[in-house]
Each structure stands twice: as structure tokens, then as C-alpha cells.
Amino acid sequence: MMEKTSFKIQGMTCAACAAKIERALGKMKGVTGANVNLALEKATIEYDPQQVGVDDFNKKIADLGYTLVSDKVDLKIIGMTCAACAAKIERKLNSLPGVTKATVNLATEKASIAYFSGTIGVQDFKQAIEKLGYKAEMVDDKLDVDKEREAREREIKRQKAYFIFSAVLSFPLAFYMFAELFKWAWAPEILFNRYFQLALATPIQFIAGAQFYKDGYYALKNRSANMAVLVALGTSAAYFFSLVVTFWGEQIGEMHVYYETSAIIITLIILGKLLEAIAKGKTSEAIKKLMGLQAKTARVIRDGQELDIPIEEVVVGDLILVRPGEKIPVDGVIKEGYSAVDESMLTGESIPVDKKVGDQVIGATINKHGSFKFEATKVGKDTALAQIIKIVEDAQGSKAPIQRLADIISAYFVPAVIVIAIATALVWYFIVDPGNFTRALINFTAVLVIACPCALGLATPTSIMVGTGKGAENGILIKGGEHLENAHKLDTVVLDKTGTITKGQPEVTDVLSLISLSENEILRIAAITEKGSEHPLGEAIVKRGKEVFGELPDPQHFAAIPGHGVEATVDNKAILLGTRKLMRERNVAIEQIEDKMSELENQGKTAMLMAMDGTIAGIIAVADTVKENSAEAIRELQAMGIDVVMITGDNRRTAQAIAKQVGITHVLAEVLPEDKANEVEKLKAQGKKVGMVGDGINDAPALATADVGMAIGTGTDVAMEAADITLMRGDLRGIPASIKLSRATMRNIKQNLFWALIYNTLGIPVAAMGLLSPVIAGAAMAFSSVSVVTNALRLKRWKHKSASR
Numbered sequence: 190m191m192e193k194t195s196f197k198i199q200g201m202t203c204a205a206c207a208a209k210i211e212r213a214l215g216k217m218k219g220v221t222g223a224n225v226n227l228a229l230e231k232a233t234i235e236y237d238p239q240q241v242g243v244d245d246f247n248k249k250i251a252d253l254g255y256t257l258v259s260d261k262v263d264l265k266i267i268g269m270t271c272a273a274c275a276a277k278i279e280r281k282l283n284s285l286p287g288v289t290k291a292t293v294n295l296a297t298e299k300a301s302i303a304y305f306s307g308t309i310g311v312q313d314f315k316q317a318i319e320k321l322g323y324k325a326e327m328v329d330d331k332l333d334v335d336k337e338r339e340a341r342e343r344e345i346k347r348q349k350a351y352f353i354f355s356a357v358l359s360f361p362l363a364f365y366m367f368a369e370l371f372k373w374a375w376a377p378e379i380l381f382n383r384y385f386q387l388a389l390a391t392p393i394q395f396i397a398g399a400q401f402y403k404d405g406y407y408a409l410k411n412r413s414a415n416m417a418v419l420v421a422l423g424t425s426a427a428y429f430f431s432l433v434v435t436f437w438g439e440q441i442g443e444m445h446v447y448y449e450t451s452a453i454i455i456t457l458i459i460l461g462k463l464l465e466a467i468a469k470g471k472t473s474e475a476i477k478k479l480m481g482l483q484a485k486t487a488r489v490i491r492d493g494q495e496l497d498i499p500i501e502e503v504v505v506g507d508l509i510l511v512r513p514g515e516k517i518p519v520d521g522v523i524k525e526g527y528s529a530v531d532e533s534m535l536t537g538e539s540i541p542v543d544k545k546v547g548d549q550v551i552g553a554t555i556n557k558h559g560s561f562k563f564e565a566t567k568v569g570k571d572t573a574l575a576q577i578i579k580i581v582e583d584a585q586g587s588k589a590p591i592q593r594l595a596d597i598i599s600a601y602f603v604p605a606v607i608v609i610a611i612a613t614a615l616v617w618y619f620i621v622d623p624g625n626f627t628r629a630l631i632n633f634t635a636v637l638v639i640a641c642p643c644a645l646g647l648a649t650p651t652s653i654m655v656g657t658g659k660g661a662e663n664g665i666l667i668k669g670g671e672h673l674e675n676a677h678k679l680d681t682v683v684l685d686k687t688g689t690i691t692k693g694q695p696e697v698t699d700v701l702s703l704i705s706l707s708e709n710e711i712l713r714i715a716a717i718t719e720k721g722s723e724h725p726l727g728e729a730i731v732k733r734g735k736e737v738f739g740e741l742p743d744p745q746h747f748a749a750i751p752g753h754g755v756e757a758t759v760d761n762k763a764i765l766l767g768t769r770k771l772m773r774e775r776n777v778a779i780e781q782i783e784d785k786m787s788e789l790e791n792q793g794k795t796a797m798l799m800a801m802d803g804t805i806a807g808i809i810a811v812a813d814t815v816k817e818n819s820a821e822a823i824r825e826l827q828a829m830g831i832d833v834v835m836i837t838g839d840n841r842r843t844a845q846a847i848a849k850q851v852g853i854t855h856v857l858a859e860v861l862p863e864d865k866a867n868e869v870e871k872l873k874a875q876g877k878k879v880g881m882v883g884d885g886i887n888d889a890p891a892l893a894t895a896d897v898g899m900a901i902g903t904g905t906d907v908a909m910e911a912a913d914i915t916l917m918r919g920d921l922r923g924i925p926a927s928i929k930l931s932r933a934t935m936r937n938i939k940q941n942l943f944w945a946l947i948y949n950t951l952g953i954p955v956a957a958m959g960l961l962s963p964v965i966a967g968a969a970m971a972f973s974s975v976s977v978v979t980n981a982l983r984l985k986r987w988k989h990k991s992a993s994r
Contacts, residue, residue: 191221194243194287194308195233197258198225198250202404202417204595204645205603206255213249217241228650243287243308254407259289259303262311266298268323281317285309300325311501312569327499341466348463355397355456358389362449366964383435383446390448394428398455419603420458423637424451427963430630445627454638454967464975465647482553482574487518490562507565511556519552519568526561530554580666580915584657589670591938592649595945606640606953613957621959632959639952639966644973648941651981656934659987664917665927672913675897676931678878682826682924683869683891685883686837686844687725689901690851690921691813693884695725697733698794699810703782704801711807713738715799718757718764721747726795726811727755752838752861754797765800769840770859772798772805779805790842793850820851822921827852829925832877836860836868836891865891882924899924926989933987941977948973
């Protein structure tokens with residue numbers, strides 16, 4: 190059985206790094222898929238645990254010169270009595286897959302565990318310890334988001350220290366450069382001293398610049414090249430040439446040094462890395478916001494006692510007390526009390542929802558008024574909020590098809606640039622300016638530095654991160670970058686009627702008796718007949734029957750006829766309840782009631798026919814009201830140039846009546862559930878890019894068939910497998926919103942790719958022609974990454990009117 194895991198990777202500097210790691214992981218025995226995301230600094234691997242494991246990935250990535258970032262947790266262990274206890278627990282923890290190091294201290298009664306959270310979690314450690322006969326409790330209940338922020342802040346702090354260190358030392362060198370350029374006679378003489386410049390440049394080259402040498406070494410060791418190789422080569426050429434001139438200048442006939450070139454390039458590139466780290470921290474704010482919604486503690490009732498415990502320790506079956514104004518910690522079902530709950534974080538509805546015994550409550554929603562007790566049914570990664578976070582994280586770590594272009598370019602780019610740089614140096618030295626080694630060296634350095642492909646690797650994933658995060662904030666859960674990309678191509682949207690355009694909560698409006706039985710008797714028989722049905726129309730009839738008669742007996746026999754109706758035996762009579770088609774197939778005459786049915790259907794009602802022992806006995810009309818915003822959403826889609834099609838199993842008259850209310854002209858009526866996918870396929874065969882919108886259950890085949898499947902959800906069922914996009918709110922305005930978000934994101938990606946490539950495509954020939962100073966090249970390269978990430982962050986300003994409620 191295949192498994193999937195994710196890791197954070199430290200040390201990647203450009204797209205070539207990500208591509209190199211991805212290739213290496215992909216070639217490992219037992220790995221079926223590997224995806225490395227530079228913007229997220231994350232690797233996602235699908236593998237066979239029988240052939241390869243986490244330790245193998247850790248070793249492979251370390252061999253490449255990078256580091257897997259492990260999480261750390263401290264557990265308080267109860268029940269240890271001697272050193273043997275501690276040793277036994279330590280051995281067990283170290284044997285678990287995904288644990289890099291575990292140490293158990295008997296004196297402090299604590300276990301400190303370093304592990305990869307994509308593979309194993311705190312609950313697994315607790316279970317392993319408990320199986321040995323001990324008990325474990327959390328010491329550190331900080332959220333993962335806090336740890337990620339701390340790691341980001343550490344990186345920012347590190348680069349800031351390097352930048353300040355480099356900037357202070359390179360300032361006199363920059364002053365010297367301008368003094369030389371503009372012939373400032375008043376500049377201090379010491380600035381022109383080669384030994385003084387050497388003293389300033391050396392710490393920059395080998396302390397601040399050590400990171401580039403280290404990364405470059407590992408890249409070359411593994412027969413690849415990345416940004417660090419280009420920076421190390423370029424700056425080393427300038428530095429070591431200057432070093433030779435400093436000590437042997439007179440012998441070689443060269444007196445000019447270029448310490449300022451290497452020092453300022455390193456300083457500018459570190460500044461770029463610093464600004465990039467700050468900006469990248471903002472791209473994942475959506476995840477931080479979602480994680481920030483979680484409650485941190487829960488008040489559980491165990492053995493008659495109220496205990497405040499960390500949310501991680503809540504287990505299924507716990508009885509939890511929630512007071513007014515508190516966050517509901519996990520998902521569950523109310524067992525005692527009632528209240529009103531603010532579910533706006535999931536549904537977008539600002540009006541609190543009344544909750545009573547038997548109703549579901551969702552973790553992270555807010556209890557407004559009363560107190561209640563509920564039983565935990567979903568905890569940890571199974572809660573609705575955790576599933577939402579997982580979907581957003583997976584989407585942010587996925588690749589859009591457009592990124593393949595950047596991956597292909599970056600894989601060949603760095604080696605090609607090195608060849609171009611060497612060719613530039615040779616052409617200048619032997620042809621353009623024969624014998625002028627200095628000129629050849631400067632142009633060689635400029636080509637290397639301007640060509641760093643950092644921005645190329647960030648162009649797509651940063652936009653995907655911000656776009657999917659922005660979607661989550663607006664109740665649009667996009668499962669992957671490819672779906673976000675595909676949505677902008679849609680030119681046709683197929684809408685299921687029941688539960689999508691309409692509220693999906695039909696009510697009985699008319700009961701007509703066509704025989705000697707009373708209308709109430711027709712309703713009673715129909716309600717008993719439909720008692721075993723799960724169809725919304727059948728449930729509406731049962732609901733009305735219970736309102737009139739109270740509890741209803743079960744039918745003597747029941748069978749559903751998908752897409753047609755039901756048959757049952759009630760009071761020893763054979764009952765058929767369903768569509769015209771069902772009646773015709775069973776040879777029940779209905780010609781005399783066609784006019785009455787047409788009248789009901791023209792009012793937008795669904796007329797269901799009831800036959801008793803082969804004779805038509807009654808008509809029951811059921812109506813499903815249109816959602817408030819359906820017509821507005823459909824008008825918006827049509828204004829965007831998108832053809833809107835309604836698909837339904839209802840008869841044509843009823844379907845046309847509903848379609849008329851919302852402004853749809855293209856209607857596919859009387860379509861059986863299994864035929865919906867065929868109808869979608871027919872539209873695709875006409876060359877259309879089709880989006881299918883449904884409830885994600887009956888419409889699953891059609892959702893899977895469409896170019897983009899969108900499921901209407903309420904936030905409590907966010908893991909609808911068949912859909913590519915889940916609209917958490919029942920509001921159809923989420924459909925045009927998701928398409929507009931896709932268009933905005935794709936526009937942003939194309940802008941990013943343009944800016945990422947323009948630096949290189951224009952910069953390389955300019956540098957090769959000797960028209961670009963290496964210092965300017967360094968500044969341009971450093972700020973190309975910053976410009977790409979900053980442009981992606983503009984998506985954070987994206988808004989859609991369905992978000993404002």
C-alpha cells in the first residue's frame with residue numbers, strides 16, 4: 190500500500206535546487222511521485238514503505254547538501270521508575286518511522302522527540318508509550334503555525350545579521366567605487382589602498398558569502414548547478430583576481446582591483462534573500478489565519494469532573510462543556526442543552542444558527558448564547574477545520590501545469606549560463622579586446638550574476654499559494670494548482686438543479702385524490718410508501734405525513750427505482766409513486782390527468798403520480814424554492830461570457846419553470862443520475878471546457894467527468910472526493926468568484942514569469958556585450974525575486990462580492 194508524506198526542506202535557494210531534489214527523490218527505488226515546492230520549501234513524496242522510508246529520504250536530501258526540517262515535541266512521561274524504563278521508551282520512540290532522534294530523561298521525566306510531522310504525530314508517540322505501560326502528556330501545546338513563524342523569523346534574523354555585517358563592510362568599498370567613477374579627488378586616500386579593500390572584502394566573501402560556497406559545493410558534488418554556484422563563481426572570480434593583483438599586480442601588469450564588485454554583489458543578494466524571506470512569510474497567511482481559528486483547550490467531563498485539557502488530548506467520545514462566548518473545540522453532536530452558534534467562519538452566514546440536542550456542531554465555530562454539552566465525534570485531523578487546512582496546504586504545495594515550463598527552463602538554465610559566461614570571457618579575451626583579461630573577467634562575472642534563476646522558481650508557486658489561500662478565505666476550497674489553472678479556461682458551466690440552484694428542501698404543496706379516497710388518505714399512503722426513500726422529494730412527502738399523522742408504520746415491501754420513483758406494498762395494495770415514465774413503463778393510464786399535471790408543472794412544481802393496484806390514484810405536487818442568490822450568480826456567469834446549462838432529473842415543464850426564474854435558456858431535463866456524466870461528456874466533445882456544479886454525492890460521476898468539478902458544501906463535508914473545488918457556502922456566487930480568482934491568479938503567474946524571464950533574457954546579452962556592471966547585475970538579480978513575490982502578494986487584495994455578506 191502506497192503512503193504519502195511531506196517534509197520541510199532548508200537550504201534551497203532557487204528553482205534548480207528544487208528541481209535537483211525532486212529528480213533525486215523521484216529516482217529512488219519505491220518512490221512513485223515526488224514534488225518539491227520552492228516557495229513552500231516543502232517536499233511531498235508518494236512511496237512504497239516496503240521499499241523505502243523516511244530515513245532514506247533524510248539521507249538522500251542530506252547528501253544533496255540540504256536539510257530536512259524536523260518538528261520537536263516534549264512529552265511528560267508518568268510511571269518511569271528506573272533507567273531501564275527510560276532506555277526502553279527511548280528505544281521504542283527511536284524505532285518509530287519519521288522519528289529522527291528521541292531522548293528520554295529519567296530525572297526530568299521528559300521525552301524530547303525530533304520528528305517529521307508529515308509522517309508521524311504526537312498521538313502516535315502517546316500510543317506507543319502507553320503500550321509500554323506508561324502515560325504521556327503534552328508539555329508544549331504550541332500550534333505548528335507558531336513553530337513555522339519562529340523558523341521564518343530565525344531565517345529573517347540570520348539574513349538580516351549577514352546583511353548588516355556585509356553592508357557595514359561594503360559601504361567604504363561602494364564609496365570607493367563612486368569616487369573612482371566620478372573622479373572625487375577629495376575622497377580619503379585609504380579607500381584606494383588595495384590592502385584596506387582586501388581587509389574589508391575578505392570577511393564578506395568568506396563569512397557572509399559562506400552560505401553560497403556551501404550550497405554550491407553540495408550542488409557540484411551531486412553533479413548539478415544552482416543559484417549558489419553562479420554567485421560563488423562570479424564573486425570568487427572578482428575576489429581572487431583582485432587578490433592576485435594585490436600581491437603580484439606589478440609582475441602581471443595589472444593594478445586595478447575589483448573587491449567592491451564581489452563584496453557589493455554578495456551584500457545585494459543577501460538583501461534580496463532577506464526581503465524575499467519577509468515577503469514569502471506573507472504568502473501563507475491564509476493557513477495561519479485558519480490555524481488561528483482553532484481553540485487551544487477543551488473543557489471535558491471525565492469521571493464526573495470538569496477538566497481543562499489541551500485540544501490535542503481530546504478523544505472521540507469525550508463529553509465536552511461549552512459556555513457562552515467560547516469556541517467549540519472539536520466536531521461533535523449536542524447531548525444536552527441548546528444555543529445559537531456563529532458558523533460564519535465556515536459558511537459565511539453571519540446570523541447564528543440555532544442548535545439543539547442531536548444537532549451537529551463544528552470545531553472553531555463560536556457559541557453565542559446558551560451552554561451545552563456535546564459528544565466529540567471528530568478530533569485532530571478529522572475535524573472540518575483540519576480538513577480545510579489540509580486541502581489548502583495540499584493545494585499550496587501542488588504544481589499548476591504552467592509551472593512545468595519554469596521547471597524545464599530552470600533544469601537546463603544554470604549549466605547553459607555557465608557555458609555562456611565562459612564563452613563571453615573567451616570572446617572578449619581573444620576577439621573583442623584581445624589580451625584584456627580584466628574586461629573578460631568583468632563580463633564573465635556580470636553574465637553569471639544576472640542569470641540566477643531564483644525568480645523563475647518562485648513565479649508560479651507564490652501565486653498559487655496566495656490564490657488558494659485567498660480562495661479559502663472566501664469559502665472556495667481549491668484542491669490543487671491544476672484546478673486553479675483549469676478554472677480560468679471554462680466556457681460552459683453545468684448546474685444541477687436540486688440543492689444547487691434550489692435550496693434542496695422541497696415541500697408538499699398540493700395533494701389531489703383521483704379516486705374515492707380522501708386527500709389525507711392519499712398523503713398517508715404516499716408517506717408510508719416513501720418512508721424508506723432517501724430522495725429529497727420522498728423525504729418531503731414523509732415529513733408532511735409525519736406532521737399530519739405523527740409516526741408512520743413501515744411499508745410491507747419497498748424498492749427504489751433510481752431516476753423514476755419507488756414501489757411498495759401498503760395495506761396489502763401495490764403502490765407505485767413517481768414519474769410519468771414509471772407509470773408508462775408499468776402500463777398505468779395517465780392521459781386523463783395530463784392537463785392537471787401540466788398546470789402544476791408550469792408553476793415550477795414537481796408532480797408525482799401515485800398508482801394503486803395498477804390504477805392512477807392521486808397526484809402529489811412538491812416544490813423546491815430557488816436560492817436567493819442563484820439568479821444573480823447566473824447573470825454574473827453569463828456576463829463573463831460563460832454558457833450556463835441546467836441539468837435535472839425533473840420533467841421538462843418543471844425544469845423550464847425553474848430555469849425561467851433564474852434566467853437559464855439551456856436546459857437538460859429528465860436526465861437520470863447515471864446519465865449526467867454522459868451529458869457532460871457530450872458538451873466536452875463539442876470542444877467546450879466544462880465546469881460541473883452539484884452536491885458532490887449523486888453528481889459524483891459528472892463532477893469527475895467535467896474539466897473542473899465544483900461541489901456545493903456547507904463546510905461540514907469539505908472532503909468531497911469527486912470535486913476539484915468545494916464551495917463551502919451554499920451561495921452560487923462562489924462559482925463566478927472561483928473562476929474570477931482563477932483568472933486573476935493566472936494573470937498574476939504570467940506577469941511573474943514575464944518579469945522572471947525578462948531579467949535573464951534581456952540581462953544576459955547586455956552583460957555579454959559588456960554593457961552591464963556586475964554590481965548592477967547583482968542588484969537586478971536580487972530584486973527580481975523580490976519583485977515576483979511582491980507581485981504575487983497583490984492577489985491578497987482580490988475581492989469578490991459573494992465574500993461580503
